[in-house]
Amino acid sequence: GPEVVSGPGADPTCFAPWSADTKYLQWPAQEGPYRIAVVNGFVGNTWRIQMIKTAKAYAEDPSIKDKIAEFKVVSTGTDAPAQLGAIEDFINQGFDAIVTIAVSPDGFDRVIRLADRENVVLVPFDNVLDTDAVMQVNEDQTAMGNQWAQFLIDELAAAGKSGGKILEVRGLAGNSVDRDRSAAIHDTFAATGGDWEIVEVVGNWDDGTAQKVTADAIAVHGQFDAVAAQGGTTGVVQAMIDAGHPMVPIAGESENGYRKLVAARSADGLKGISIGQSPGLVAIAMKAAVSALEGNAMPQLISVPLPVATYDQLEDGLNFWSDLPDNFFTVNEFPPCGVNISGPAIMSQSEADVN
Amino acid sequence: MPDHPFLQLTGISKHFSGTRALENVDFSCERGTIHAVLGENGAGKSTLIKTIAGVLKPDTGSMSIDGQAVEFSRPSEANAAGVVCIFQELSLVPDLTVADNICLAMPPRRFGMIDRRAQHNFAEAILARIKCEDVDPNGLVRDLSLSRRQMVEIAKALGKSPRLLILDEATSALTRKDVETVYDLLADLRQDNVACLFISHRMNEVERLCDTLSVFRNGRHVETFAKGTRTDRDIVRLMIGREVDAQFPPRPAERTRPPHLTIQNLSWQGRLKGATLSVGKGEIVGLGGLDGQGQKELMLALFGVLRGVEGTVDVGGQIGAPRSPAAAKRAPRRICLVPEDRKTEGLMLPMSIADNLLAASYSRVSVGPFIDPAQERKAVDAAIAKLQIKIGSPQDAVATLSGGNQQKVVIAKWLMTDPEVILLNDPTRGIDVGTKQEIYRLMRQLAEEGRAILFYSTDYAELIGCCDRVAIMYDGAIVADLAGSAITEEAIVGASLNIGASLKEAVS
Amino acid sequence: MQIALSRLRPEDKPVVISAGFIVVILILGTVYTLATQGTAPLFSPNYLLQQLQTGSFLGIVAAGMMMVILLGHIDLSIPWTLAAAAMMATAVGGDMALPTGIAVGVAVGLVNGFGVAYLRIPSMIFTLGVDSVMRGLMVWHTGGFAPQDQATPLMRTLAADKFLGIPLAIFVWAAVSVVIVVLLSRTAFGRSIYATGNREAAAYLSGIRTPWIIVGAFVASGVCAAIAGVLLAGYSTKAYQGMGNAYLLPAIAAVVIGGTRILGGQGRYVGTLVGVTLIVLLNSVLSIMQMPEAGRQVIYGCVIVGMLLVYGRGSRNFGG
């Protein structure tokens, strides 16, 4: 298993520690090239597909290609035993690093123990584990919630409001990401001391559901002063348009469709902020795994900066693409890490062109 | 002799929605007798024995056995009291083995678990007792023919050591040999002081076996009398409530009819082996022989149900067997089949009478692609009137009808399609004398109208009385084609066994 | 109350009881909104129309599902049939979008029908397999090609626009309903569905082409799912992978709450309509009350069991 060492770690601009007291882990250096596996859970939404394509494209990237001897991706569905089994199987097969999106924040004790025994580097990202025993890569969900809420508070303040009715469109029930983002939103609003009423609906992070519950909420509650949506933001805005709801400040994810709408309607009042969980995280997780295998000290929890774009920063062809589908995630590159595979490059061309 | 009857029912009534199946019935039966229960279809015989056996709860009335008042709320309680019943619709479990079925509710057990070996031995012994050594106790009941199943059912009943044994048309599908075995068995049981209730529509069986006869009509107990005190004619009058004359309609004078349906060398899966037969327009051809010699398969082949049939079939100049019932029923062939088992093959039991009647002839009541409700109603009413089906409303579920009326629904359904070839697979099984006569008359009338009729029956009397010609099947082939005065019981039996030499022995 | 219920004809009971329950839901919801906001939006035509509009997707899916359930089968391939129809329609785009979507539904229906009617594989398992094949195809499609997922203007119009103040989607639902009602009660196909659902052997021996009937019902189900998918894509302005997931179980529940026998052979379309309305309103009211998921699930389950228990317990097997 890794040793706990003191920082700083390798390449701190890319592998930024989560906080000042994040510990550092170091594995014994191993000879390359490495065998790396990605164990995905569910496959069947654009985010995951974009993630898998990014992973494959990144494995072919000249900066890392030579360091990888074998690269495998499997998707196990939402089945926890199958995911644990796949990870264990790759450990048994002698893979050096396993990158994974955990189907549940708990339950990895056994595979962590096995991985440590075999000196395999296990790197959860996106849906991370509630443990500090493995190296993990994620964006700060709490910070995201705080920024969303702060943006709305600022926009409303600029319009002279210090209280009002907020619609919060939540994600998948029971998910830690949903929990963290929602708690941060509530905390930030509460901290202003203003008179806020937050109406929560569950949108499951998908456009259709989000659109339906938003429409319901508008039908019942009439008008909102601002909207905070964890996902499915395109659907949320569409529901507002369909219901004739006035355009109000909105905080949302990084879907291309949402950014298109904000760009088109910010003048009408749809002043929006777009922060997204990027499918490109997989590339950083892979890069971190390789770095750990090379024997570098790594932060236990790697924080990837939030890719923020507000309505006044949107630029067609740069951070959104008006000629491309709504349904992909605009943020995919992380220049400080040398991860330069852009969303449109991944989604708008067939794989052959990317490689 | 005790002063009270062994089984006594007093004032039993049972109503179903709309029908009075039993009306204030008093009935009794003694040990050591075989007691026939007679009555036309829907007279309430099955309902009677179901109340005795604890399947149905009577609305009013009481029952006693050996002078003790009893009330069974489920069959297992009746079994425990020594009342064992073979029901009209068999109560075997097709996916369990024969041995499992014979010991179904009370298997021999060891350490609380079923003792397979003991069960197997027990089944073997009982099967031997009813001369069914050919039935493998480890075989599935599903794989047995109907007649074997009835024998297994009898074995199962025997295994429960009954004090009162009830057979509700339990011999309707048995072969001659089995019937004899059952006769012997019942005689033995009579010796052992077992009471037997015997329900059958075959008068000769009743004649031969029973000591006492009870007649039911319209849910009422009409009369009980000892055998020999009434003539057959009287009995039939009691059952039907009117005088019945000649059993079979007169046969028209013999004449040659051009063949309409011709079969040559029909073979299928070793069950049909080169059957050759022809049926003319206006002719009723009987199909005889022992049970399971390929008669059913022959009909299914003609109706397009079987795959891989070899040989030639020619229907009114149309060469080739149809490939599906849908093709069979359409012009130019116009074949129809009244299947063997009306409950599973003939009817959609929970659906209404009207829907069942229409099932084969939607196109006849449609205008363009749409069904015309007016035509629909007219067609249904006409069919009901034509066969005089006894019903409450055409919208009632067909399941509420008695067996005979259900059979009429099946026949009426097909007559609505105006068929030219009519295949009848034992259409009178479990049907009362009165209805049988109606069916015979109807067959004759249909023949007169110029339809070709192929009629399979297990009852020789029917074949003799009804048919212009009789073809006997043995081992998948037609071994005899009898016509006119050649149709005699001896000839039929002889051909059925297909052994000229030992013919006399078999008949005697 | 008991007496009134027992006087109903058995086949009307589910309809009347669910209709009553719909009123109860609306009243409870209104009591809640009055207490919390002091308004009663639930009885406003706007709210109801909007519910019917979003309900029309479920309604159309349930209409197709009912045809299959009447046969005693089930179509578990609905979620990805719906999504695939929407995704292919939007991928093709232009005038061919609608026909493409419907064609996907027909194709899936044909495959399902073939497996169930000719290969005789239980529908529960065959359609499950087809669903996962469709999911695989769509993942491949999304990942391997350049997917265009914008709904065409026609799709947008059908799903989101209004005519005479009534959303067009409701007209589509009504049209589908009329077709289904006519099919079921006035055509040989519909009658054959009931016959086949009751006893396939008897229907077959009556000269009904039961395999065609089965294929036909699955095609109907596929087409309905496809229509719902195309509309839903129009409503959400685009197609997306998970779009069908939320429709399978509610569709089955709606059909069954409407009084259709899950084993086939019995059921009226009116019941399905009422069942769909009930489920849509129940969901909406729960969402207004901000009921957490746990509570929703429990209420959902209790409503289904409760309704079925009230309808009167199923009758015993016939012939007993």
Next chain:
Amino acid sequence: MTVARAFGTSLRQNRGFYGAVVLLCVLYLVYNLLHPRGFSSAVLIQNANESVAIVFLAMAQTIPVLLGGLDLSVGAVMTLAACIASVLVNGSPLQIIFGMVVTLAAGTAFGLCNGLIVVYGRLQPIIATLATGAIAMGLALFIRPKPGGDIDGDLNWALTNSLWDFVDTYALFDPDASWFAPFAWIPVPILIMLVFGVGVWLPFRRTIIGRTIYAIGSAEGAAYMSGLPINRAKIAAFTLAGFFASCGGLYLAIQTASGNADISQAGAYTLNSIAAVVLGGTSLLGGIGGAIGSMIGALILRVMSFYFRILSIDPLLQPLVEGVVLLAAVSLGAFRVLRIKNRLELFR
């Protein structure tokens, strides 16, 4: 001679089952041949761990299916049990055992409720359990609004490894004792499946209640007329299904050391359990088959997914391959149809 004949009869009557056994053997053999560390205890342990939950669920599903019904709540009951276990299975050994017993009892009781609703409410099992499944899921979410829990770590390690580790973890005796060597490699999860699955099922099948379940699935009317205890058998069937589902849930909780009220996972498990039952040769019409077959069926499902980890298949094509393979596997039974020459036999 008679043994051979009996075996022949059994072969004919259980074609689906024997086919499944052969398929599993071939699949698993090839997997091990392809795996770099094939035929080792480590691989066997991993495979077994992954299979326990679905095996129990498939066994649970079998029993209502034999009745001619379906239990759409097994996945939810498993999840409910896992969530209960994630709260209770920790602390002192006595507390742990208490937690396990409560977990199994809760799942069994839920199965009992299913049975009571089906029997006394006279509802169709498929629809009654669709509804009760939602209720179980709701309860699971109440208990575990978000994933987590603290299941005893030793227990997790001991039950998900070989007997050697089990003995070592609890220091029962010297795990390196020479007499123990022949057993030391055996994975504990396999023993659990044998003891709790096979050990319960085989005796149960030989009871009157067990036989009644078969009889009901084959011909309910006949079973009733024959005086079999219909109601009791139906209730027992759903109760036993609840028991097996909770066994699966308990193991799932121990294996993941946590509980997770994941609706889509529960749904996927329920559907897979039906697929496993069919693959194992049990007829969805009831009356034919058995839980051992379903166990085999579940293992087939699992082994098929193992192949993705050793073969190089485009990850975006994997779901398609998975679907096609599943469809092909369930279509194997269709060969029966081609052999049928009497079309009436198709309808039973």
